[in-house]
Structures are given as C-alpha cells and as structure tokens.
Amino acid sequence: ARDKELNILCWEGYNSADVLDPFRSAHDATVKAESLTNDPTMINRLRAGETNVWDLINVNNPWARKVMYPEGLIKPLDRATFEPYFDKMLPMFKPPYKWAMSDDGKELLGMCQRFGPYSFVVNTKKVSRKTAEDQGWDLWNDPANAGKYGILESDDWNVFDIFLIAGINPFVTHSDADFEKFDTTAKKVFKGAKVVGDIATMNQALISGEINFHMTGGTYSASPARFDGYPEIRGVTPLKSAIPGKGGVSWIEVTSTVANPQLSPLATQFLEYVQDPKVAHTVAFAEGTFNPVAQMANKKCFELFTKEELDAIQWDSLDEEMERSAEYDIVPDYDRALDLMTAAKREASGG
Amino acid sequence: MTTADASEALPPRAIARRRLRLRAGPLLSLPLLLLLAVGFLAPLLAVLGFSFSEPRSFALLAHPTLENYETIFDPANTVYMSFLWSLWFAFLSVCILAVVSYPVAYGLAKLFGRWANLITLLMVFPLFISENVRLYGWVLFFIKNGVLDGGLRSLFGFGIGDLLFTPGIIVFGMVYTYLPFMLFPMTLGLSMVPQEAVEAAGDLGASRLQIFREVELPLSLPGIIIGALLTFVLSVGAIAESKVLGGQAVIVITHDIEIAFTYAQNWPLGAALAVLLMLVVGALVLTVLRHLDLDRILGRR
Amino acid sequence: MAATAGSGRNRRLVWIWTGLIVVFLYLPVVCGLLASLNQGRYFIFPIARWSLRWWDKTINSIEVSILIQTSITIALIVTAISVVLAFCGALAFARYNWKGRTLFQRIVLLPIFFPQTVLGLALLLWFNMLGLPLSWRTAIFAHLVWIVPIVTLVISIQVYSFDAALEEAALDLGASRWQVLKEVTLPVLWPGIFSGALFAFLLSWGNFPLSLYTTGADTTVPEFLYAKMVAGYTPGVPTLGTISTGGAALIMLGGYAIVLLARRARSGR
Amino acid sequence: MSKRPSILELVGVTKQFGGLTAVDHVDLKVREGEFFTIVGPSGSGKTTLLRMLAGMETPSSGDILLRDKLVNELPANRRPTCMVFQSLALFPHKSVGENIEFPLKMRGVARDRRRARALELLRLLRLPEGYYGRNVTQCSGGERQRVALARAFAYDPEILFFDEPLSAIDYKLRKTLEKELKDIHKESGKTFMYITHSLEEAMVMSDRIGVMRSGKLVQVGTPEEIYLHPRDRFVSEFMGEVNVIDVRKGPNGHAVGIELPGDFALPGGVAAFDTGHLVVRPESLRFLGSAGEAENHLRGTVYNEYALGSRIQYQVRVGEKVFIVERLRQQAYQGGLDQEVLIGWDAKDSILVTD
Amino acid sequence: MSKRPSILELVGVTKQFGGLTAVDHVDLKVREGEFFTIVGPSGSGKTTLLRMLAGMETPSSGDILLRDKLVNELPANRRPTCMVFQSLALFPHKSVGENIEFPLKMRGVARDRRRARALELLRLLRLPEGYYGRNVTQCSGGERQRVALARAFAYDPEILFFDEPLSAIDYKLRKTLEKELKDIHKESGKTFMYITHSLEEAMVMSDRIGVMRSGKLVQVGTPEEIYLHPRDRFVSEFMGEVNVIDVRKGPNGHAVGIELPGDFALPGGVAAFDTGHLVVRPESLRFLGSAGEAENHLRGTVYNEYALGSRIQYQVRVGEKVFIVERLRQQAYQGGLDQEVLIGWDAKDSILVTD
C-alpha cells in the first residue's frame, strides 16, 4: 500500500528539492522529508511511536549502533546489496565500517554519505588559522575574548566542547571533580558568549563582525558562508586537546531504514539512489549547508565539484582535520553534564 | 431519543419542537464542547499523566512517581529562574504594550472613522506570517551591517552599538509580536466608552487627564484586561523571541520545556514543567475571566 | 474631543503614532523582502548586488508547491469545519439563554488563552497515546482546537447583534425550521460567518507551534521556514515568507472587497 | 358593537416562567373582525399572552381555542395568525418586495404570482411601486411600518397581532399611522389584537380594551366603559390623569375624606363600602365663584398653569395634595398664580372605586 | 414674563459640517432665569446649537456671548454651563453618590464636603439617602433622571442645557418628570435651555419657545404667541394637529379654496397675499345645524370617530381632504357615521399664513 510514498526524517540536506524532486519524478512518488537539527529529537519521535510514519532516518554515527538498533527502532539492510557501495567510498569507510554495523558486527545498519570535522569556526581576519589551531580550546579560557564569541546551539556538541575547553576528555566516564570543572567552565563560557543561536545567526554574526569566532561548528556550518564569498570564515580543528592524540571531534551521518511495519519499498531504492555520483554531489551541495561526501572517492563524483565548491568545504585540509578529530560518540554521563550546562546557560541569563 | 416511549401521547412534531426550543443552547454547544473535551482537556490530562511518570521514560504512568516535581523543586535546580524570566518579560511586555497600544486603540475606536477598518486590516496582515520569519526580519534590521546599522553607516558614516542578543530585545520582540493581541481587545474596550460620558465629564469640569482617569480608563478596563491577559499569557508561552532575537541571552520557561522534550530526552520532566506553567496560566485566566461579563464586552456594538 | 483645548494637536499625535506603529509592524517584513532580493546568502546592507534568483528558485520548486498544497489543504479543511462548529458554538454562545452558558463561554475561551507550544506538545503526547499516526489530518484536528474557539468568538460578535425576532417572525409567516435557517438566520449572520472563515483560513495558514508537533511527515510552509532558518538558511526563507504574506494580504483584501461589493450591491439595488 | 361569533377563545390560560407567573388564568373571547387592544403596565404579561396566541410560546395550563379548535400545541408556522413585532422584524437582507413575498415564497407560490400580489399590497398600503426593489434599511420608519403590515397581509392571516408596533415612532408620524391602521382594519375586516402602552392609542383604535395587571386581565370593555366605569383605582389611573381622594363611609350616604377634610356627595348606585377612592377627572373639576355652585368643593391655591394647546391645565394645591384641573382655553381661569380658589365637581361626575 | 437682563446672547451663530450648514445664522437672547425651549424636526440643528453653547462644538462663524463676554473658544470644562444629555450620560461605573460628586471631585473639593453636598442634592431631588451608595445601573429611569439632574446641580452651573432628556421615558413617568423639572426650575431660579420633540412638553414647561427649521430659528415667542400666531404653515403644523386649506386671494377680502370649492371669510389684520394657507385648529371647528351658524362652512361626511378621554375627535371627509374636528365629550356629535354633515368656524378662529 505504501509503494508510492516515502517518508524521510533527516538532517538538513536530504529534504532539499534538488535531491528529492528527481526521485519523485522518477518514481512518481510522494516523498516527504522532515529535517530536524538534533539526533535525540529524531530518535524520540520514533520512540514516541512514529516508527509507523517514517521509512528512513538519518542521524549521526553512534546512534544507530548504540541506541536505535538495540531499541528495535531500525531494521538492518541487506548486506549483499549495500556493502559493495562502501567499497567505492573514501578509504575511511572501508567495509565493514564500524558505525554502519551492529555491535556484534553481524548486521549492516545504515549507509554513510556526509561527514566532516566539527569543532569551532573563526573569522581568520580576526583570529588567524594558526593562532586558532595552536591556541585551540584555550581561546575560550582567555578572559580577553569574553564578549567576542558566539555559541552555536547544538545540544550534545556543546557538551563535548565544554569538556574540551575544561581540558577533559568528553567520551569517558567522569569523576565529581571533572564535573566541578565542567560546571565552572560552562558558566564562564556562557557568561562570555555574545550570542547563542543557529547557523544562520552565527554566520551572519561572523560576517557582520558581531563576533570573531564561535564554538561548535565546522565544514557543515562554515561552508555556506565560505561559498557565499567569505573565505575568511573557516572551520578549525585544534592541534591538540584532552582527547589523546586528537584535537577535535568529527561526525559521520548514517541513514537507516526504520522498523516500520509497513516499510516502503522506496526506502532502499532511495538509499541506492543517493549513491549515484550526481546525486551524491547534489547531496553534498544541497541548498543550505555544504559537506564532503564519502562518494567523493569516485572520480565521476569528484569531478562534479568545482574549485569554489571544494574551497567551501575546505577540501584542502579535510584529510588532516579528519585525522586530528575523534569520532563523535555518546557521552556516558551526558544527562548530568547537560543539566549542568543548561543551568549554566540560565545563570548567564541577562548577560 | 431515549424518551420517545414516554412522550408518545403528544404529536411528534410538537415534541420535536419543544425539545429543540428547550435545548437549542446546550445542543448547539455540544459539538464544540466535544472538540474541546477530546482536543483540549484530554491532551492536558495526558501531559498531567506524563508528569507523574518516571524521568526519561516514554511510557505513561508505568511507575507513577513525584520525582519530576521533586527535581524541579530541588533548591539546587535553577529552573525557577526561567519561570521568573518568563513572568518578568511577560509583565514588562504587557506594561509596554498597554502604553504603546492605547493611543492607537483610541484612534481606532474614536478618531479614525471609516479609516479604522482599513488600518485594522493593515495591522492584521503581518500576523499571518509565522512569527519566526518576522522576528528574523528584525535580526536583519538590527544586526551589525544590517538595515539600521548599515543604513546609518552609509548615510552618516557611523553605526549603532549592540542591540541584538540582549534581554531588552526579547521584550522588544514580544511587544512586536503581540501588539495586535493587545490592540484589538483594547479597541473593543474603548469603543464601549460612550462618547457622551466623555463629553459629560468635560462639561462637568474635568480636564483631559481627569477625563482619562475617571471615565475613559475605568470604562475601557474590561477590554484592556482581556488584552493584558491575552498578551501576558502569550508572552509567558513565547519562545521564538528569546531564541531568534535574544540569541538565548535568556532561557525562558518554554525553552526549558522544549529542551526537556527534545535533546534532554526527558518527556516526564518537560511534562511536569508544562503542568506548572499550565497551573500559573490557568489560574490567572480563570480568575480574571470570572470577573468579566463577556456578554457586555462582546455584545456591545 | 472638542471639550478640551489642543484637541487638534492630540488628534494629529494619535495619527502620527498610529502611522509609526504601522511602519513598526511592517519594518521586519520589508527587511525580509530586502533579504530575498539579495544576491548573496548573507545580508549586508546596503545591498551590493540585487537578484531575483531566490524568487526564481522558490517559485519553481516542486518542494515549495507541495508545501503550499499541504498548507492550503489544511487551511481549507480547517476553515470549513471551523465555520460549521463555530456557527453552532456562536449560537450557543450568544444567541440562546441557557443554564450553562456562562460556563460554556469561559470554557470556549480557555484554549485561546493557552500557550500554543504547550498545547501542541500536549496534543502530540495525546495522539501518541491514542496510537494515531501523525499527518496533516492530525494537524487539522490540532488547528481546530485552537481556531474554532476564535472563530466562535468572531461569529458571536455578529450573533449578539442578531434580532431573534427575525427568526420568530419568519416562523410566524409560515417558514419551516429549515426555511428559517436558510432564508433568515444564515443570510443575516453571513458577514460574521465570512469574517470567521477568513480568520480560520489565515490563522491555520500561518500557524507554526501547533503544526510543529502534529504534522508528522507532512510539512507546512511555516514549519519549513522554521526548519530552514535554524539550519540551512537561504534567502529562500524570506522569499517564501514574503510570498505567503502577499498571499495572505491578497486573500484579506479580496475578502474585504467582496464584503464591500456585496454591501454596495445590496444597498444599490 | 354587534355580537359577532368569537374567533379566539382563551380559557384559564396561564404561563409560568420558572417561579414567575407571567400570565395568570386569563379568560377571554375575541370576536371575529374585532379590534381588541390590550393595555397594561410594563411586565404585566401582554407580550407573553400574545406570543401564546401566535404560537411562539406554549401555555403552562389552560386552553386556546381557534374557531373552537384547540391549538395550544400548534406551532406558529401552522396557525392562521401573524404578528407584527414592535421592532417590525423586517428582514434586513431582503428588499421591500422580498420581505412582502416572504410568506408566499415559503408556501411555494410562483415568482410571478408573488410579485403581482406584492405590488397589489404596496398599492393597498399606499407605497409607491418603485419601492418593490428598495432595501428595507433605506425606508423611513413609517414606510417600514407599512412594509411590515404588507408582509403580514401577504400571509393572509385570519388574526393579526401587534406588539406595540408604534412605540418606537415619533409623535407626529404615530398619530398618522394610528389612523391608517384603523382604516386598514376597517377595510380588511380582519381581527386585530393590539398591545400598547398608550391610553390615547387604545382609545382611538379599539372596539374593546382589555387591561392587564400582573398577568391578570382585570377589566375588559369598550373604551367608553373603561373610561367611565373603571373597575378599580388601578384601571382609573391607567386611563388618563385623574384626581383620587381616599375616603371612608360617612353619614347619610356621603363619604368623608381620609387625608383631606371634607364631606363628599357620592354618585348614585354606589354599593356598600368601608373605605374607597373617589376618582374625579381633571375635566370634571371646575373653578367656583362660591361653594354653592357645585355639589362638592375644595379650597386650595393655584400653583401652576400649563397651556396644552386647546386646553389649559392647572395644578391646585389642597393641603398636601395637588389636584389637576383641566379647562378649555375659552373657559380659562382668570385669577393669578398662588391665589386662593374654590374648585368643585358634581357627584355624578365622580366615580367611587374600592380597590 | 418680566424683561430680565440677557445671560446668553447669540449673534449670527453658524455651524458647518463639511458642506452642510447645521446651524444657520442664529440670533437669540436668553434671559437670566428663563426656561427657554427649542423645538424643531429631527435634523434641524437643535442639538448642534446646544452643543455650541455648552462648549462641545465651536461655531464656524458668529459670536456667543455669556454675560457679554465672548466665549466662542472657551472649552466646556471652563464654562459655567452644564448639559443633561438625552441618554443622561451617567457614569455606569460609579455609584449614585460618586456620579453626583463628580464635578466637585474634579474641582478638588474634600471628600466630606462632597458627600454632604451630594446628600443635600439627593434630598432636594426627593431621592432616599440610601441611594448614595447604590449603583446607577440599579436605578429606574425616573431615578436616573434625577441623579443626572443632581449631578448637574452639583456643578452649580448658571445655565442648564437639556437635550431631550425625557424622550426615552414612558408616557406616564414623563408627565410626572415634566412637572418636577418645571418645579425645580422655579425653585432654583437658574436659566434652563431645553430641547424637545414634543409640543406638549414645550407648552407645559417653557417661558419662551424657539422653533428651528433647517438650521434657522424661524420663530421665537411665548407658547401662547406661537400657538395663536404661528409665523408660517410649518410652525402652525408643528404646534399640534391642524386643518390646512390652501387658498388664493378672492374678491372683497375673502379667500378662495384651491383644492376645495368655497369662499372663506378671513380673520382681521391680514396683509396682502396671493396664495396662502388657512389654518383652522380642530377645536375651532364645530358641527352646524345650518350653514348660517358660522361664518365659514364646509359640507362633508363623518368618517371616523375617536374618543380621546375627555375629548372626542372626528374625521370628516370633505372632497379628497380629511378634516379633524375636536369636541369635548359633553358637546359630542350625535349623528351616525358616514352621514353628511356641515362643519364650520368663525373667521377669527382661523389663521392665514403665506409660507
């Protein structure tokens, strides 16, 4: 009954007309896509019973493997059909790719496409790339910078970043002393923030000069500004941080089929559709944000990127930045940290 | 229908008529009441139920608990600040709105004559764009190198200081968004002031100010109260102003509720916060409405 | 007025103040329009390069046409149902004297006085409890909860000025109940019903907080705009915003013109 | 008034609203072709009575018979009666013609025939044919009045009810319309039942008048009967300005004033009484040269004088009471104000009522 | 009426609203302590005139002098005048006491003294002291009327204006209030200016009456003067029911009917005229046994008869015209309806007007 409809719950990108319209025409299908801006919210909706609404869910790397599959919210993919695509991706996605597989390594849980580093963004006219990379998270510990930076509101990502500013590795279990440090750091960081807001607000503020840099962000958030003619806006991955051997954090999106009792046959077709070099390029440059995609390993795909586009996604430093980044993961004591952070934000109120 | 057997003695037409006349009011109210029972009361009860469920659970009342409320009332929890900010903003907005709207309402009710309709219409249009988009328009206006700053810069060579991302701009945004909700009830209230009472007061020696204080203000009070109530409640429930214009300089209570329902993955806590907000708003609304004669306010033309 | 000195000046001040308020209400709308005509994605004023590309893109997008379709479908159905429910409700509200009327009036007002965000969330929880799949249908229901009371109020104002003797007279002159409704009650209350319908349409069309939680996989224009704003802002946002304001304005002005023409036609006979 | 058969009969008709008895055991026969007027103070139940007769209200008890057929439960749209409301209740969204044709349209009469009849009625009611298409809101008060009548006639009822149809209209126009209504009644031969507050209106138009008080029909009779023989003080006071002297039974068939000193000769045919009210109409009082010039007299001072067109009214203070004396202009009092005078009347010109 | 000095003087007072001249060059002197009434049809400018005098409207041209001081521009709150509106304009949110005290409060009078004065005024206007704290919405029409008066008196104006203050009140209460108002005028000695639609009201209360028509003050005089010597047809018709015969100049000082055949003797002192209207009041007409019994006569049929309490009115059809004849009950016409009669009048009882 659902072979002419497809519902996608995703991050900004897949819901753009450029990606969906050709698929709609080709399959004469009703495709609905809703974009949200954080992973837990999407997953909550499945938990709340919307598994009978959605066919595909697109979230960041740890959730499929660590949460959704164990909770029975998603279904595995047919390995024979989909694993071959991983072979054609950039080397880091070599199958069996960890984040696409179940914990026991038996099931393929999703397909990968977009990825990128996501630490902070500076206006290099105000703070040079070198200073930013060297000073790293300490930029926020310098009292002279109070009032000159923004915070991109980005739920759990703000939590990692505050841990990093506090000099603590986010992805381990924390002691009370860690939390004390986290708490004072969160208060300081929010007190000194000029603005907390979304990507458009951050870029607008960077461009107009309200702020010099902002916490949380990377290719994903800086690329539209860069592409719009502001190359001085740049995502930066610090040289070092409290995470051993890494300076920042990166993300990889995984798209999975929902455990929908009446899953649309179009779901898997869509997953294949976006592997097409042209479509992959469109996904990378969907209106809104611009990102590298795993399919760039394919020459046919790569050739579709213009120089401006490559500049926008900081292709020049992508490899080294990914190298320096720890992969996004779920913070074990996230709830406690989030509560502290929310309280800190509130305390900074009235700024 | 159920009494058909008992009334067999009367001609059926007469029965139908009598029933219709006796029950026209309750009968006609039924569909609406049904809608509100299913669409308003029941969801509120659902929220109430969730507020007593285990934190971070997604099942309703599997293990009833007061834990969510305990968390909120824990002295270490600072969520009370969000409540206070919201109430304070709402209070400020209402006061500013009352002052800002009064002259316009006065004009609409008493001065503009046949222009009043057109002006009202003009003021209604912007209401129909979702408020986020309109508020973003203000960001474009106030931001550095935006319409105001950039405009001044190009004309006079100097710009303006920081306006965005402050508590003040949040109140500004609320005043902007909710202006019509104060204005229209207030206009209704002012048009209830008989012109003759105003003239009589002047004739009896009252100065302009005395006329305002002794006659216009008290007689238009019902409309002003409705406007104040409406804008207060809307401002308490507002979220976009603090997010879009305020740059989250302040966290308001609805933002806390939203956080709980979204990335904090804690519906029961969010529900408990929502219940507390409902209590504040509901108590206020019911108390005030009890003292208003709606027939008089709405019926007066 | 004339009772006090300087009234001419006061009158002028009121006009000026009102003018400023109108400008105030439109200023952000104009800023949005400017942004939609900006070649670049980010806004720097004065605008260096103007362009219609965002308009072009928006108008030619299937996505946008689906959004508009969804929004219009919801708004039209909400309007139709609202008017019927609110018409009955308004009669109970203002026309008949019955025991529970005062209570009824307060109950009707409650949803209007309620933060919509909370109401939207509450409805989401409720639909989930009922196991109802979310879609534009559930959104219609959610809109109705908030809009029917408002439309009831709008129509009530007309009903208050309705002379009940008209119905009695019609009945007395041999009309059946149905004829009374068709020949007298409906036509006399028509202006109120019409403005109620207009309100219903526009309030549904512009609604965000209720749609956000209740549309499921369907997306309305305001939801789309919001999603675009928080991630992936392009001047397409103010473009679509401007288009939807323009549409609302056209509907309102059209409605206003129809009312005026109808009135003129009737009195000019 | 000839004794024509009764078209409408009320037997013990009563209407209660909750605890309130708005109409209280009313018995009445209305004759075919009669112009019957109901008067009474505000809230006395006039409207409620008419609404029951028209079928807009059902009696709580008692029977309403229309040509001997019980119609208590018959709905308004199936009775051969029609009401003209105080507000006229013209349909504001319909033209004059559409208003008049309304009852015909309800009955399914074809457009052409409706139109013909409407034009006929316009002529009957002396409205120009051009009014056919005009909006009722553009008509003057008097014109609207006539449209309402035409509409009622189009229904062709056997009985027409009027609930204060003229009270909202100004004095001059009202005078004209009263007379027109009377003419129409005469010409159409229909039965009219009419409510009014105004004594003069009732006197001018009615064959018979019924006076209501607190839901009861306290007196029914021709205008003459009610004017000359009011049943009680209430009725007498209701029928125009009167002077009332509280009296108790005195010696040799006379009455003795209670608040006023004096001993008054009574009209003939007075039944036994202990205390009562002696009612003297202003026009029955006259100024006396000496006490002997009238059977009864009082001494007072002229306190005020008002010219009322052809008549002149005087206020004469007798003790604490003020009496009203009305004279024709030609018979005006010649003395000054604040001067002592004798006023008097003949016993036959007074009425003794005991209630 | 003694010639007291004038308190208010209007010289060429004119008010224009856009193109419309609502009040047109009115000249008038109102005397100290006078009861001056303005009558005139709806829209003739009565209210506008009063509003200019009270200071709620400014004249477009002309001067208003108050005790010889120009006050054209003086705002209402600084004039020693006060208006009682048709709607009374009581403050619904204030108690009876607060309403009465309002002007004193505005003037900063202390609470105790205000209260004392309010109670005094309640007594003066025969309202119980207990009404002090009562809400005005709980008062009856008559009581509200008195509260409005008390409030105006509290202001202690030199001139009181009334804009149809009684027209919303029912007939009986109105009669009572008319007389009370007249008494209060007498006792207070203040100057009253009063607007009414009602001839009878004007006749009962006024020292002088001014008749307005289309913004102009067409005649000013005592009630007697205006009743007996109307300046034109308009005024005559306005002052009660009249019979009007259109005539043109005939031979030997007589007039010849235009629509009616006949030759009529005219009253003395008639100036030269070509055509005019002969006005005969209903009470001046009488039934004749033979044509010789009156100087003028007409032949017609009695068409209708109405008893109006003490008087009886007859409609007599003469040709196409209907004449009204009014007789006292004692002088009633004895014949039947639809019978031919002679009616007539003496020349001195008629008025010839040329406008």
Ligand SMILES: Nc1ncnc2c1ncn2[C@@H]1O[C@H](COP(=O)(O)OP(=O)(O)OP(=O)(O)O)[C@@H](O)[C@H]1O
């Ligand atoms: N529907 C009703 N419900 C309750 N009481 C009513 C109703 N209709 C009339 N009454 C009451 O019945 C009484 C008689 O009312 P009715 O309208 O018949 O008086 P009326 O003689 O017509 O008065 P008026 O001259 O003021 O029109 C009044 O006390 C009135 O308040």
Ligand SMILES: Nc1ncnc2c1ncn2[C@@H]1O[C@H](COP(=O)(O)OP(=O)(O)OP(=O)(O)O)[C@@H](O)[C@H]1O
């Ligand atoms: N504020 C105004 N603007 C325009 N025209 C006005 C205004 N006030 C009065 N008029 C017009 O001036 C004329 C005189 O009006 P006014 O109210 O003085 O008449 P009136 O004699 O008091 O009539 P009524 O007896 O009906 O009260 C009318 O034609 C009226 O329409």
Ligand SMILES: NCCCCNCCCN
């Ligand atoms: N607000 C979300 C921050 C996380 C950044 N990741 C964006 C990648 C899209 N999946």
Ligand SMILES: [Mg+2]
């Ligand atoms: Mg009545």
Ligand SMILES: [Mg+2]
């Ligand atoms: Mg007037």
